[in-house]
Amino acid sequence: MDRKSWIGLILSVVGLITWEWYYLKTYAPSMHHTAESTLSAPTGTALPTTSPGETAVTPNATPALPSVPLGPPRPPSETATLQGPGVDYLFVNNTGGIAKVVISQHRAENGTAVALNNDAYFPIGAIGLNPNVPLEGFAMAVDASAHTVTFTRTTESGIQITKRFLVPISGDKARQYQVQLELTLHNPTSTDLSWPSYWIGLGGAAPLHHTDLSTYTQFDWSNGNKPVAIDVNWFDGSRIPLVGIETRAPALVYRQSASSLAWASVSSQYFCTILNSLNSAGTGVWASRSPLPDAPKLNGILGGMELPGFNIAPGQSITQSFLIYSGPKELHRLQTLGKGQDSLLKYGPFKIVSEGLLWGMNKLYKWFGNYAWAIIALTLIIKLCLWPLQNKATQAMRRMSLLTPKMTELREKYRDDPQKMNEEMMKLYREYGVNPFGGCFPMLIQIPIFFGFYSMLGTSIELRDSSFLWIHDLSQPDTVAHILGMPINLLPIVMAGTMVWQMAITPKSGDAVQQRIFYFMPVIFLAFCYNYASGLALYWTTQNLFSIVQLYLTRNQPLPKLEKKSAVERRAAGKNKRKSS
Secondary structure, X not given: OOHHHHHHHHHHHXXXXXXXXXXXXXXXXXXXXXXXXXXXXXXXOOXXXXXXXXXXXXXXXXXXXXXXXXXXXXXXXXXXEEEEOOEEEEEEOOOOEEEEEEEEEEEOOOOOEEEEOOOOOOOEEEEEOEOOEOOXXXXXXXXOOXXXXXXXXXXXXXXXXXXXXEOOOOOOHHHOOEEEEEEEEEOOOOOOEEEOOEEEEEEEEOXXXXXXXXXXXXXXXXXXXXXXXXXXXXXXOEEOXXXXXXXXXXXXXXXXXXXXXXXXXXXXXXXXXXXXXXXXXXXXXXXXXXXXXXXXXXEEEEEEEEEOOEEEOOOOEEEEEEEEEEEEOOHHHHHHHOOOHHHHHOOHHHHHHHHHHHHHHHHHHHHHOOHHHHHHHHHHHHHHHHHHHHHHHHHHHHHHHHOHHHXXXXXXXXXXXXXXXXXXXXXXXXXXXXXXXXXXXXXXXHHHHHXXXXXXXXXXXXXXXXXXXXXXXXXXXXXXXXXXXXXXXXXXXXXXXXXXXXXXXXXXXXXXXXXXXXXXXXXXXXXXHOOOOHHHHHHHHHHHHHHHHHHHHHOOOOOOOOOOHHHHHHHHHHHHHHHHO
């Protein structure tokens, strides 16, 4: 490498180390975080209360937002649990909603079953006239045989509120993680009554592991167009990097109006709670950040959906239906829900690649019974498909290496005229039919596959708790130790080492730009993979090793002949002429 390349490489390494230090200092959560953290918010201001008389608010009134987010949850006076297929739903009577969803087949960091929502102040399915103040005073009735929980309440104006939650039976795997909610408002009086616009709670979501990325703790919503998402960092506002100029002020509450709102969701990296409005489109959304008391550097997020108000004639009942999904972000389940809810997986522009890789990985898992071996086998299949292209690229690099003496002469000859030197270089490439970037093509094809894996592994529930060798969880970094507070993740380091090994045995071309790209690749990939799911580093390490084997198998092939293109064309033309005569 020349001096500029060394300087760039050293700066990249320094930047990587600085970023790791900054990430650990600023974003890394407490190592003692558990999945049983209660979603709450800063206290110190009296919590707004809701009286039954508030149901008489006119439909056009806009409730004022309190100056602080939610306070700590109030202890429920009565709870009940219904069991669904692999899920326990804990209902609370006072606010009339689902206080906790316990998923037995998935484990949190502390080894206990994953608990979603976990006693958030505004439970799943609770309703309120203010966006973050649930209506209280519900009575609860449980029918275990029918798998239903019913909440009832009568307002001072006389409106009878009935909320009925229907939990699927244990054998209904098709509707696993789904709960139906029917909200019925009945007017038993002899006069018209007005029910204002109201809010229905999504509960909350919080990281389940101390290495979960904060950007995955999100609030999403969609009205059928492109989904909109914010994460917990949105509430900090935004600034121009390095300069520090504020472009958006911090906020306590996120609130947006929306027409024809179809669904809204709160989610962590691998789990989500989604509220689908089935027969009445929503008109707005709200979200609030919720600090976790036992993990100061972590935050959860709470959310809700606004529904329009209406008038209820004497003796009339109005029923609105909802579907609640609270469970893992599994692609096939989210696709079944429809309306673009699979966007919660955040596959982005590589969605087709990510879904194809996920499909292949799951198919291979059925053969091997282990996701690590499925990733290795999938990598081998990809490499075999790209084998002919890799061979052509290797030949192109070897042809480039034969041109090195001629390219060196041109650099010396036109040292003081860079433009003329580039023109002569391009002429040399054309004369000998050499593509200077031919060796980059396999790498360029691998980039979409890499980012497809990157997107897929970031939210795919399949890798959670999957172990391999020293790796305890393929969805987490493979940290083996800590030095001065910095995690030592072994597999990304091995991955970078295999990239350097591959570079050492790759035929050197005379193109300086291509060589610089290769020099920086180990650093770039190390930065991408270091604090990410170890399954990604496993994939890239495996493909590096297969590439090394391929290079050793092809390096002993005879050197290609370097001939000018015009001479080849003359011989070909002569052969065609003789055949025609």
